[in-house]
Amino acid sequence: MPYYFYGIDPLYLYLVLPAILLSLIAQIRVKSTFSKYSQYLCNYSGADAAKRVLEANGVYDVKIERVSGSLTDHYDPKTNVIRLSDTVYDARNISAVGVAAHEAGHAVQYANSYSPIKWRTAIYPICNIGSQLSMPLLLMGLIFNFTFLMNLGIIFFAVALVFQLVTLPVEFNASSRALAAIRDSNILPDDSEIKGARKVLSAAALTYIAAFLVSLTQLLRFLIIANRRRR
Secondary structure, eight states: OOSSBTTBOHHIIIIIHHHHHHHHHHHHHHHHHHHHHTTSBOSOOHHHHHHHHHHHTTOOOOEEEEESSSSOOEEETTTTEEEEETTTSSOOBHHHHHHHHHHHHHHHHHHTTOHHHHHHHHHHHHHHHHHHHHHHHHHHHHHTTOHHHHHHHHHHHHHHHHHHHHHHHHHHHHHHHHHHHHHHTTSSOSHHHHHHHHHHHHHHHHHHHHHHHHHHHHHHHHHHHHHHHHO
């Protein structure tokens, strides 16, 4: 059977598409889980929880600010600021506490010189270049049947994939730190509340795993296409 059958790429259909569907499911799940546990009220706002997590880890020089949007929460290491979205900053519910504590976990990672986050910061410039150049190089290599450009594009794509791979332990560790601080600082005193926060963070972690799988399957697809072109 020819590689393309009626304009359909079987590799994309059977290799990449399932990973994309998983990614979509993960995004739906994180939104639905966040929405569900936003209905469960607690005594601390997201900003309060982030501050408690920082203090529990001996970190006192990180600012906490509000940022517009929903699920736009992040920690900015350049300015040493935790930015919490409108749905998290002053919201007093389990979802807000979980998300805010997670971002505080990232701040603690930087304060404690956590190795994987240092590696991620170090490789970011190279991986960012790889991410921007990989697809143009791959497309030019495929269009003009230029093996060198195709191989170079694959290398750049693989370099960008390394960043996603290193991101996984960084995100898992931030969530682990968040849950430990939530429990030890009595931010959420009830076990069922902690379980809810864990579900929110687990749903968020799945999005990173799914994104990595999408990129990984794309890389495998490109490798197979390049191998067939060399024959």
